[in-house]
Amino acid sequence: MSEPIDDFFAVIPAGGIGSRLWPLSRAESPKFLHDLTGSGVSLLRTTWDRLLPLTGPERISVVTGRAHGAKVEEELPDVSLENVFIEQDPRDSAAAIGLAAAILHRRHPDVVIGSFAADHVIKRQRVFEFTVRQAVAAARAGYIATIGIQPSEPAVGFGYIKTGEELVIDDAPMAARVERFVEKPDLATAREYFSDRSYLWNAGMFISRADVLLDELKANEPALHTGLVEIAEAWDTDQHDAVVERVWPGLKKIAIDYAVAEPAAEKGRLAVIPGQFDWDDVGDFASLWGLVGDGKRNGVTVLGENANVLDDGASGFVVSQTDRVVAMIGVENVIVVDTPDALLITTNEHAQRVKQTVTALQKQGRGSVL
Amino acid sequence: MSEPIDDFFAVIPAGGIGSRLWPLSRAESPKFLHDLTGSGVSLLRTTWDRLLPLTGPERISVVTGRAHGAKVEEELPDVSLENVFIEQDPRDSAAAIGLAAAILHRRHPDVVIGSFAADHVIKRQRVFEFTVRQAVAAARAGYIATIGIQPSEPAVGFGYIKTGEELVIDDAPMAARVERFVEKPDLATAREYFSDRSYLWNAGMFISRADVLLDELKANEPALHTGLVEIAEAWDTDQHDAVVERVWPGLKKIAIDYAVAEPAAEKGRLAVIPGQFDWDDVGDFASLWGLVGDGKRNGVTVLGENANVLDDGASGFVVSQTDRVVAMIGVENVIVVDTPDALLITTNEHAQRVKQTVTALQKQGRGSVL
Numbered sequence: 001m002s003e004p005i006d007d008f009f010a011v012i013p014a015g016g017i018g019s020r021l022w023p024l025s026r027a028e029s030p031k032f033l034h035d036l037t038g039s040g041v042s043l044l045r046t047t048w049d050r051l052l053p054l055t056g057p058e059r060i061s062v063v064t065g066r067a068h069g070a071k072v073e074e075e076l077p078d079v080s081l082e083n084v085f086i087e088q089d090p091r092d093s094a095a096a097i098g099l100a101a102a103i104l105h106r107r108h109p110d111v112v113i114g115s116f117a118a119d120h121v122i123k124r125q126r127v128f129e130f131t132v133r134q135a136v137a138a139a140r141a142g143y144i145a146t147i148g149i150q151p152s153e154p155a156v157g158f159g160y161i162k163t164g165e166e167l168v169i170d171d172a173p174m175a176a177r178v179e180r181f182v183e184k185p186d187l188a189t190a191r192e193y194f195s196d197r198s199y200l201w202n203a204g205m206f207i208s209r210a211d212v213l214l215d216e217l218k219a220n221e222p223a224l225h226t227g228l229v230e231i232a233e234a235w236d237t238d239q240h241d242a243v244v245e246r247v248w249p250g251l252k253k254i255a256i257d258y259a260v261a262e263p264a265a266e267k268g269r270l271a272v273i274p275g276q277f278d279w280d281d282v283g284d285f286a287s288l289w290g291l292v293g294d295g296k297r298n299g300v301t302v303l304g305e306n307a308n309v310l311d312d313g314a315s316g317f318v319v320s321q322t323d324r325v326v327a328m329i330g331v332e333n334v335i336v337v338d339t340p341d342a343l344l345i346t347t348n349e350h351a352q353r354v355k356q357t358v359t360a361l362q363k364q365g366r367g368s369v370l
Numbered sequence: 371m372s373e374p375i376d377d378f379f380a381v382i383p384a385g386g387i388g389s390r391l392w393p394l395s396r397a398e399s400p401k402f403l404h405d406l407t408g409s410g411v412s413l414l415r416t417t418w419d420r421l422l423p424l425t426g427p428e429r430i431s432v433v434t435g436r437a438h439g440a441k442v443e444e445e446l447p448d449v450s451l452e453n454v455f456i457e458q459d460p461r462d463s464a465a466a467i468g469l470a471a472a473i474l475h476r477r478h479p480d481v482v483i484g485s486f487a488a489d490h491v492i493k494r495q496r497v498f499e500f501t502v503r504q505a506v507a508a509a510r511a512g513y514i515a516t517i518g519i520q521p522s523e524p525a526v527g528f529g530y531i532k533t534g535e536e537l538v539i540d541d542a543p544m545a546a547r548v549e550r551f552v553e554k555p556d557l558a559t560a561r562e563y564f565s566d567r568s569y570l571w572n573a574g575m576f577i578s579r580a581d582v583l584l585d586e587l588k589a590n591e592p593a594l595h596t597g598l599v600e601i602a603e604a605w606d607t608d609q610h611d612a613v614v615e616r617v618w619p620g621l622k623k624i625a626i627d628y629a630v631a632e633p634a635a636e637k638g639r640l641a642v643i644p645g646q647f648d649w650d651d652v653g654d655f656a657s658l659w660g661l662v663g664d665g666k667r668n669g670v671t672v673l674g675e676n677a678n679v680l681d682d683g684a685s686g687f688v689v690s691q692t693d694r695v696v697a698m699i700g701v702e703n704v705i706v707v708d709t710p711d712a713l714l715i716t717t718n719e720h721a722q723r724v725k726q727t728v729t730a731l732q733k734q735g736r737g738s739v740l
Contacts, residue, residue, distance in 0.1 A: 325711065327715070329724060331716060334704065336713075340694075341694050343696045360680060
């Protein structure tokens with residue numbers, strides 16, 4: 001058994017709806033509250049369980065929206081309520097993670113924080129822990145550390161991290177400097193990256209001292225930094241509500257990648273630890289099918305506790321949130337998502353377009369199912 | 371306006387579930403009770419309306435199961451209750467039509483009866499009436515008359531009637547003798563039949579004097595005939611229940627085609643009138659799609675009063691009995707049938723296999739949705 005890491009706090013931003021997974025994921029029931037792996041518990045809970053050996057229950061914080069506070073506490077009965085940070089409204093990842101950094105820095109000046117998405121799937125726990133411990137060591141050495149995922153295919157759906165020179169850091173034998181971040185590539189470029197082992201997927205995991213992250217934020221987005229610090233100073237006081245209501249709505253919406261990681265990389269302050277565990281952001285139903293079906297595409301793969309599927313000469317993926325009989329006859333490679341009030345029928349190739357459908361439904365005023 | 375035909379009774383056997391149209395059609399809610407054309411009324415009601423000008427409301431009888439008696443009376447408020455013949459349990463078409471023939475013959479010795487399925491779709495009412503009037507004339511001349519449908523394609527799903535020599539019958543200028551009945555052909559044979567105009571589809575419409583039909587039944591299936599006559603004698607008496615309960619369960623299950631039509635054809639007693647109206651037995655979802663979409667296969671065709679379909683780059687056919695959003699993204703030629711407790715996803719090519727699915731569900735004890 002490994003011990004929790006001293007002064008290390010995990011931050012779980014639990015905000016995104018995951019609209020590419022509509023109608024499963026939706027505003028009322030976002031992706032992180034779903035059991036997408038058939039494990040019996042939500043992705044959020046799985047994330048908690050994965051981090052627990054590194055932090056202990058007292059040092060995991062969750063940043064979430066007002067609508068989900070109660071659900072988060074229900075899913076994580078051991079969470080300290082003072083570590084559930086409720087956002088007034090969603091203002092993107094720099095505000096969410098920056099808020100946690102500012103509050104935790106005020107409470108624990110030497111804290112190292114690591115942000116981990118609430119709705120990703122990771123296998124090989126020991127490798128994950130080993131990687132995070134190296135990232136914390138790099139953070140202690142003053143770097144902002146990220147974990148880059150060793151690509152398993154030439155994916156076009158992720159940004160990439162170009163690994164540079166090796167860094168000599170105690171307890172972080174695999175650390176390297178990040179040369180640069182690269183936006184989602186086209187397929188030809190993705191293939192180049194895939195054959196070149198120095199390109200890793202950007203999984204959005206950032207580990208650093210809270211003060212280092214805040215300094216970087218201050219340098220790049222000073223107004224955002226000032227606002228977050230002001231809120232953090234009031235957070236544990238009776239001024240909380242008044243300050244949040246006044247300051248939060250004016251904060252800039254920007255991703256942590258742009259506000260912190262990319263500028264830090266340009267200054268040579270970003271370290272990367274290659275993560276050689278299995279990672280999946282379960283970005284759409286094609287990805288979920290691969291995950292649930294273990295990559296197999298023959299026959300019909302089923303996800304859903306009460307799913308009641310009958311197939312005859314069919315192949316595809318059925319996600320069922322109902323107990324209705326789903327009969328698939330002769331169709332090939334069809335994705336069916338059956339929920340009480342909405343049904344989606346699509347294919348692997350079109351799974352990315354689901355987000356547009358959600359937008360279209362919104363425009364047509366059919367928002368009741370979103 | 372044409373007058374009803376004297377002494378002519380229509381018989382509507384309303385028994386079949388239409389299990390190729392599961393999950394729309396099922397034991398509790400058979401095909402004939404559905405509005406499959408978007409007309410706003412059930413197929414049974416459409417059948418009634420079609421026959422009304424030929425018979426008037428007093429001379430249409432319906433043979434149906436115990437479970438559907440109340441529904442039939444609700445759909446047909448003008449039906450005479452003495453003309454609704456309830457079957458103890460389903461015993462195929464010879465028993466159903468034979469029962470009506472025996473009862474009606476007892477009540478009206480000179481009656482001509484015509485049997486017309488409760489769940490077919492016919493367009494061109496005037497041509498239909500003109501054809502039935504000829505069939506009644508052939509029946510008066512002592513023939514068992516059938517209406518053969520002019521094929522519109524080389525269908526393999528129907529039996530065929532081979533037309534023989536012309537018959538000279540007053541008021542039935544198009545009558546011919548039936549040379550023989552042919553079982554459902556393979557595609558090559560169906561193509562031959564299609565190019566040879568003497569082959570017509572067997573639509574299961576039989577028109578004859580009740581006594582002629584009963585005599586033919588007596589010759590071929592004497593036990594069935596005896597049982598039906600015994601039941602008919604008791605039908606309008608206080609012995610009804612006792613006799614039905616004793617005799618009906620022992621009656622042979624056989625189709626009217628085998629018990630009456632084919633043997634009559636062999637003896638030269640079967641006449642055919644070609645029906646040059648549009649006829650569709652709506653045998654499966656492929657057929658229904660063609661009917662509802664008027665043969666067009668581009669885009670998404672929708673059937674369902676409260677259907678709520680959103681499609682993006684998709685083609686297919688959606689039948690919805692719910693008000694759920696159905697989103698079709700990128701799938702092609704997919705048939706989706708959405709009911710509160712069962713969902714079917716198939717293709718045109720596999721629509722015939724739906725019946726096997728129903729059988730499989732039955733075997734697996736999932737009969738609650740059948």
